[in-house]
Amino acid sequence: MNYITTxxxxxxxxxxxxxxxxxxSIGLIHRSKIVATISPTTDNPPKLFNAKRFGKLVDELNLPxxxxxxxxxxxxKHLMEKYGQGLS
Numbered sequence: 161m162n163y164i165t166t167x168x169x170x171x172x173x174x175x176x177x178x179x180x181x182x183x184x185s186i187g188l189i190h191r192s193k194i195v196a197t198i199s200p201t202t203d204n205p206p207k208l209f210n211a212k213r214f215g216k217l218v219d220e221l222n223l224p225x226x227x228x229x230x231x232x233x234x235x236x237k238h239l240m241e242k243y244g245q246g247l248s
Contacts, residue, residue, distance in 0.1 A: 163187045163194075 162179055164186050169176065179186055185199040
């Protein structure tokens with residue numbers, strides 16, 4: 161296992177990232193004691209956004225089209241209900 165001090169965390173962060181990407185765990189040393197182990201995550205990367213699939217889902221919902229003025233009117237009404245008259 162590799163070791164890194166708390167000072168080196170600030171000065172050698174790129175080396176830390178490189179070791180984590182390589183799958184290595186690193187022990188964190190603070191005042192001559194090992195206080196933690198930094199290990200790479202095992203989570204899967206997030207899924208990419210698929211615009212075509214999203215477009216199909218929106219079409220399936222068959223929502224009514226709204227104009228800009230209508231959206232603005234609904235938004236203003238919501239703000240008035242939530243915050244009151246003091247909003248300009």
